[in-house]
Amino acid sequence: MLDLRQIREDPDRVRASQRARGESVDVVDQLLAADESRRSSLSEFERLRAEQKSLGKLIPQASGDEKQALLAKTRELSAAVKAAEAAAAEVQQRLDELSLVPSNIVLDGVPAGGEDDYVVLREVGGKPALNTVRDHLELGEGLRAIDTERGAKVSGARFYFLTGVGAQLELGILNLALSTAVEAGFTPVITPTLVRPEVMRGTGFLGAHADEVYRLEADDLYLVGTSEVPLAGYHADEIVDLSDGPLRYAGWSACYRREAGSYGKDTRGIIRVHQFQKVEMFSYCRQEDAVDEHARLLGWEEQMLAAIEVPYRVIDVAAGDLGSSAARKFDCEAWLPSQSRWLELTSTSNCTTFQARRLGVRERADGGTRPVATLNGTLGTTRWIVAILENHQLPDGSVRVPEALRAYLGGREVLEPVTR
Template identity: 70%
Template sequence: MIDVKVLREDPASVRDSQVRRGSDPATVDAALAADTARREAVGAFERLRAEQKSFGKRVSAAPKDEKAALVQQAKALSDDVKAAQARAEEAETTLDAALRRIDNLVLPQVPAGGEADFAVLKEVGTPRDFAAEGVVDADGAVPDHLAVAEGLRAIDVRRGAKVSGSRFYFLTGPGARLELALLGLAMDTAVEAGLTPMITPTLVRPEVMAGTGFLGEHAAEVYRLEADDLYLVGTSEVALAGYHSDEILDLADGPLRYAGWSACYRREAGSHGKDTRGIIRVHQFHKVEMFTFCEQADAEAEHERMLALEEGMLGALGLPYRVIDVAAGDLGSSAARKLDCEAWLPSQQRWLELTSTSNCTTFQARRLGVRVRGEDGTRPVATLNGTLATTRWLVALLENNQQGDGSVVLPPALAARLGTDVLAPA
């Protein structure tokens, strides 16, 4: 959630951020009203409690013949104090709920607009001319990842649907080995960069899911186990964010950096008919996710560091890609800024998001109670996340590295792990 001090001192900036996101600025006025009501309720409670303490001393010092009447007054005053405390606690709850309806404050450099209004920061590599190379099917189109994978016997969507329904799949033979090699490379990259490797839970409590911001506008994407009141994560970011919840961290030696490997689950609500072929948009996949807890002043530099690691992975795989600065209206509620890396998808002649890295400033840490101690007490830390590899990367690998005979040439970073330079049709 946002800092209530910023809300009080500069509500115009909070309204502006909401407007840039396309969110309702009225949430700011509601939070301001709730903050005023809370402060009034707390003030009334503290005045009554002070009066109660003073009256208690009077009762203690009163003559015996006056005490009975004073005790009755003290009892009535005690009832008033309890009622005032209840009103203050209710006002605190109302303010907390109002603050949680406000998205994180967008950083100034974030582009304005919606999904199509991103800024392209760079493009790296040149897409192959598949038509000139003759790597096309009978209709003159570049074979997509599923056609290539089925030739390799690497992906089986038919049996995935038979077992689990639409948007499920089996990775088989070389497909399974390719994913393990890819995620292993990502984890090794993370470890070499000083991140602590983690195998994370994929079921989390509601307060952890809510704390990371995934039960707001993204709630429809999340699977919930009603009988257990647990949620299946769509990214290990959730579990990693909760790892230090309600803790005071020691950041004297620098940021705490983790890399979580987990299965991920997404309902893909509202995406009917979109990317239904193959494994671009599925209900279950694997991912290696970076997560950092750091001082607020270090957050922007840490964001650039995460982006550099993502670009290093894409470079190691030889994929043509671009980096975009996501527009304010396309940010999730927790992100103050998000940078995406998109690889070229030859079969569809478009860019496909492979990674995202988000600076969430103190938004998640305030919700989860993650702090660091300073000279003036404790203060919330900043949190950041970024993807190093996920199952979707197989789409770009298979399509960009396919050959005319249906084989796929592996980049050296993966060939060394699989013990072969080429995956050939079965």
């Protein structure tokens, strides 16, 4: 949700942001019209109510025909006040609905364009020189680490089992992520994976991409696609204390995504699946600290990617590919040898005050309160197994274990194929 005062004072900036995202600019004029209508309706309601109160004070002093006339006028005003109140409520509802439509205002410097118009900020590490390239599924099946056939048998397409070293590898990635977060001062949190509609809506996930979200209609609850959602709702309708710096949480949860509209994309293996595990960083900070906090989140993500020893690049995501809540987003993409392309492993977003306004998260400032900024970033997820297996594969189908993960796999330095 945007600051309505900001829309009034600088509508052209909001229009420019909508245009950069490839979204409608008409909503800005609709919002301004609804705001003007709301203020006019409230003014009329307050005028009529004030007149009604004034007449009410005159009635005890009147008598005879004068009193009857005042009573009749009061009845007329009472009806008019009720009508004006209903009209004001209707306009307010319209304004509330419209206020949820515009996406967050894109920050200065964000690349213009769509999905393919990102800017590469840096590339780190060398791509492995492989004579024979196996993809992650072939490697995972050889290690008895990934079983998509039984996943499909039990749950359907895009589900899987992680078994043996596959399960250990996932837990190793997530535990390393959580340890990294704790060392950086984050509070670890195991979050709910079912949330109320107002929390899902407040984070901006029930907009254009609502078809990606699983909903349990009987309970009116949603399965989260990231622990960003419950962590954003954690301090909903609260005034938080940021005097000692940002409030940082690291959420560990299962995540669920319908992957609607992605049929035929990355259907092999575990790149694009319906369920996975993730450790997500989430930060509440002061508005003026959000840009620096965003850089810190990206730094912790890169620290994790260095630990698993995969080549990666950092991209500045273009405005048309940000998602409604983000004002700026950086992705880290690992090299995928089997497809000779880059694969997103992490994403970190600065959502400025967009989510906090919707969810009522504030801090005390200047004798009152104001919305805080919220930011998020992935620190480890199941998909990382793909990059680890492919970039650390050896000619015989075994896989070298990155040093940072060996303690989580019983000290193994190499994962070897299972021959039985």
